[in-house]
Amino acid sequence: MKQKTELTDLEVGPAVSGPPTDPDILLEVRGLRTYFHVMDGTVKAVDGVDFSLRRGETLGIVGESGCGKSVTALTIMQLLDIPPGEIAGGEVWFDGRDLLELRPEELRHVRGADISMIFQEPMTSLNPVFTIGNQISEAIILHQHVGKKEAMVRAIESLKAVGISAPERRVKQYPHEMSGGIRQRVMIAMALSCNPKLIIADEPTTALDVTIQAQILELIKKIQADSGAALLLITHDLAVVAETVQNVAVMYAGRVVESGPVEDVLLRPQHPYTLGLLGSIPALHKRGRELDVIKGVVPNPFRMPPGCKFEPRCPYAWDKCKQVEPDLVAVPGRAALSRCFLHLPDESTRRAEFDRVSVATVATGMS
Amino acid sequence: MIRYIMRRLLGAIPTLFFISILIYGFVLLSPGGPTARFSMNPKITPQALAAFEHRWGLDQPVPVQYCRWLGVCNPDGQGLGVFLSSSGMPNFLPGIVGGGSNGVLHLDLGVSSSSGVPVSDVIAERFPRTLVLAGVSLVVWLTLALIFGVVSAVKRYSKIDSAITVFNYVAYSFPTFWLGLLLIVIFAATLGWLPAGGMWDVRNTPIFGSGAYWSYLGQHPVSALGDLGRHLILPVATLVAVSVAGDSRFVRASMIDAMRQDFVRTARAKGVPERGVVFRHALRNALLPVVTNIGLELPFLFTGAIATETVFSWPGMGAQFITSIGQYDYPVVMGISVITAVLVVGANLLADIVYAIVDPRISYG
Numbered sequence A: 001m002k003q004k005t006e007l008t009d010l011e012v013g014p015a016v017s018g019p020p021t022d023p024d025i026l027l028e029v030r031g032l033r034t035y036f037h038v039m040d041g042t043v044k045a046v047d048g049v050d051f052s053l054r055r056g057e058t059l060g061i062v063g064e065s066g067c068g069k070s071v072t073a074l075t076i077m078q079l080l081d082i083p084p085g086e087i088a089g090g091e092v093w094f095d096g097r098d099l100l101e102l103r104p105e106e107l108r109h110v111r112g113a114d115i116s117m118i119f120q121e122p123m124t125s126l127n128p129v130f131t132i133g134n135q136i137s138e139a140i141i142l143h144q145h146v147g148k149k150e151a152m153v154r155a156i157e158s159l160k161a162v163g164i165s166a167p168e169r170r171v172k173q174y175p176h177e178m179s180g181g182i183r184q185r186v187m188i189a190m191a192l193s194c195n196p197k198l199i200i201a202d203e204p205t206t207a208l209d210v211t212i213q214a215q216i217l218e219l220i221k222k223i224q225a226d227s228g229a230a231l232l233l234i235t236h237d238l239a240v241v242a243e244t245v246q247n248v249a250v251m252y253a254g255r256v257v258e259s260g261p262v263e264d265v266l267l268r269p270q271h272p273y274t275l276g277l278l279g280s281i282p283a284l285h286k287r288g289r290e291l292d293v294i295k296g297v298v299p300n301p302f303r304m305p306p307g308c309k310f311e312p313r314c315p316y317a318w319d320k321c322k323q324v325e326p327d328l329v330a331v332p333g334r335a336a337l338s339r340c341f342l343h344l345p346d347e348s349t350r351r352a353e354f355d356r357v358s359v360a361t362v363a364t365g366m367s
Numbered sequence B: 001m002i003r004y005i006m007r008r009l010l011g012a013i014p015t016l017f018f019i020s021i022l023i024y025g026f027v028l029l030s031p032g033g034p035t036a037r038f039s040m041n042p043k044i045t046p047q048a049l050a051a052f053e054h055r056w057g058l059d060q061p062v063p064v065q066y067c068r069w070l071g072v073c074n075p076d077g078q079g080l081g082v083f084l085s086s087s088g089m090p091n092f093l094p095g096i097v098g099g100g101s102n103g104v105l106h107l108d109l110g111v112s113s114s115s116g117v118p119v120s121d122v123i124a125e126r127f128p129r130t131l132v133l134a135g136v137s138l139v140v141w142l143t144l145a146l147i148f149g150v151v152s153a154v155k156r157y158s159k160i161d162s163a164i165t166v167f168n169y170v171a172y173s174f175p176t177f178w179l180g181l182l183l184i185v186i187f188a189a190t191l192g193w194l195p196a197g198g199m200w201d202v203r204n205t206p207i208f209g210s211g212a213y214w215s216y217l218g219q220h221p222v223s224a225l226g227d228l229g230r231h232l233i234l235p236v237a238t239l240v241a242v243s244v245a246g247d248s249r250f251v252r253a254s255m256i257d258a259m260r261q262d263f264v265r266t267a268r269a270k271g272v273p274e275r276g277v278v279f280r281h282a283l284r285n286a287l288l289p290v291v292t293n294i295g296l297e298l299p300f301l302f303t304g305a306i307a308t309e310t311v312f313s314w315p316g317m318g319a320q321f322i323t324s325i326g327q328y329d330y331p332v333v334m335g336i337s338v339i340t341a342v343l344v345v346g347a348n349l350l351a352d353i354v355y356a357i358v359d360p361r362i363s364y365g
Helices: A004-010 A068-079 A104-110 A132-144 A148-161 A180-192 A211-225 A236-245 A260-268 A270-278 A320-322 A345-366 B004-031 B046-055 B061-069 B080-085 B119-154 B158-171 B176-190 B211-218 B221-259 B262-271 B274-296 B300-311 B317-326 B330-358
Strands: A025-038 A041-054 A056-060 A085-094 A114-119 A198-202 A229-233 A247-252 A254-259
Touching: A004 A068, A004 B300, A025 A068, A025 A229, A041 A056, A041 A068, A041 A085, A041 A247, A041 A254, A041 A270, A056 A068, A056 A236, A068 A085, A068 A114, A068 A198, A068 A229, A104 A270, A114 A180, A114 B262, A132 A148, A132 A180, A148 A180, A180 A198, A180 A211, A198 A211, A211 A236, A229 A236, A236 A260, A247 A270, A254 A260, A254 A270, A260 B211, A270 A345, B004 B330, B080 B330, B119 B221, B119 B274, B119 B300, B119 B317, B119 B330, B158 B221, B176 B221, B176 B300, B211 B221, B221 B300, B262 B274, B274 B330, B300 B317, B300 B330, B317 B330
Parallel strands: A056 A229, A056 A247, A114 A198, A198 A229
Antiparallel strands: A025 A041, A025 A085, A247 A254
16 A cells, blocks of 8 residues: 555554444444545545544534535445546444445445435435436335335335325336425435434435425434434534534544534634634624634645644644644543644643633624 | 427428428429430430429419429419319318328329339338338447447546547448448458448348239348348448447547536435436436537438438439439439428427437426
8 A cells, every 4th residue: 555654644543443342333434535646646535534423422523614524424335436536545333343344245235234324405315207206116126125115115114104195106107296395305215115223314404495404414413313323424514513412523634623522522622723713703793894704715726834733724733733633632621523733631721711712703603 | 299299290391391491492493404314315205395394383373382392373273273182172181071182292203204113112112121221220330339328428538538549430430431431441352241232132132012022021131130130230330320330429528528427426425326327316307408519419310311321222212312313314303302301300309309308407388
């Protein structure tokens, strides 16, 4: 592996390997790297992502466009086009097996059966030439080894479970005969149909009308609670995260920069990037003022800063941040992990300034 | 669905009417004329020529000639009576309800001016032979185009994709008549593997379409079909080369596009085997534009057959068309043109109907 040397240089390679010791951990992603080899060079879309998810737990991955959150989800399911994509390293432990080591045939039995996925675009994610009953029952026939009739009965049940009225009539309809909200319900019914252990929802409400978004979110929460499946929710919407999940991982430039219980991360952000995200939420009392934004732009994927990837935009950065990339470390006294030098014991002065801003930002944001 | 088909059928009537005017007009404009074949004959007097023209109705005004040819006018009628049949009903109606019996509308395409045989008999003899060539070509064409296109798309940028691509560009750039000659030179003249032309081996096989042929086919199906097959290989290869090349590129592009769609990713996420992803989810969608394209290309089977049948002396409609042009046999030329026009319109109609069946988003309303 030619990335090996690079990997040690960056000092972010996973220290441990092998299945997670705690059997309660359903999904553990370690040092995941997904690169895209394009004409101008290599884009390291995901470059060392670590997180884990317990059975029945809900985890949100949040970050702005291009931070690698969707690619992370697609890498777990291995739904990327390879080439140009390449899974350059890492481990994805799911229920005692490393998904990256599975043969295609074994992986196929995991997809749709143990892990199912809800996509962003309900308008294009359903096949236009098949009835929705046909499309839902396809997975049921594949994974539960039942006949067509029985599969259709179960498809009708799962449509009922996602609150679609007259499911017996709906199964005979084609996607174009339905609204975006109904189609997303169909996608959820499809995801639900084989009783998966993990549901990955990739921006499930982004393409929907705002009035429908809340309904779909409620539905996802409800089916997650009812089915006991774990949920990996990918979104750029902090409000969605706050309402839906227990834990959250914030991603920036292909890495997790902060993770922890949702109330810790959103109320007591430990990473300057998370703080910036929270500060940029528009609020009613800020009306008439210019919106607060994170200064600068996401780094060019071909010219990543050598040290901390957020350093060029970070108001707290100092010399060290330009040279060395920080690790994802436990924040003293908190349940969260953060990828920032501010949490090192000898940076207490800088840390005090950060905490002051942090408290002020969260306070104004909440009011 | 039935209403949709009926509506499309009714919509084809004005199209065919317009085509009939075009066919008549082009034949009228072409140099020569039905009397041109007598111009070198010193025994034909101007009086005889005038009598010929009168007998064939060529001394009538052009609209009347067209009207009689179409079958709306009754050639025996006088004044406004020309529009009425001998039984007093409008002439364009079918014969059983009291209409006339002459003209294209009543399937009377006239009489061949060179052989004296009714044009419908000429076509009835020739058409099945062209149909054999076109039918086999259609099957070979669609099969190869789909296989090449899907394989190219699924194994994109592989060696096999490159090989198919090279074949496509080479085959696409061959002119049909020249490719035919080339194949004859290689496989018939030089290697001697296949017959250079014709539809059956005249030494031991009766004329195709005759009663003797059918009984021969019944008694010796293997040798009869084997003989037909051997004669089919080169003309079919010539006829379909360009279409296979063009359409496999088309299928490839359409298939690559379909494989990129979100619903293909959904199918993979459901755990559908790769086979199902390609053939059930992607191909079904990739075929939608292909169906339209094939509908537009179907007529090529008949127009392309003109050159191919001539090169391979295939005794079908296309070869007859060329022969009849050489003989100034206007009724046959026009008859074949009309039949071809009906086939073309029919093929497009069929493509529309197939499209409506395969794409549930098309409304029949």
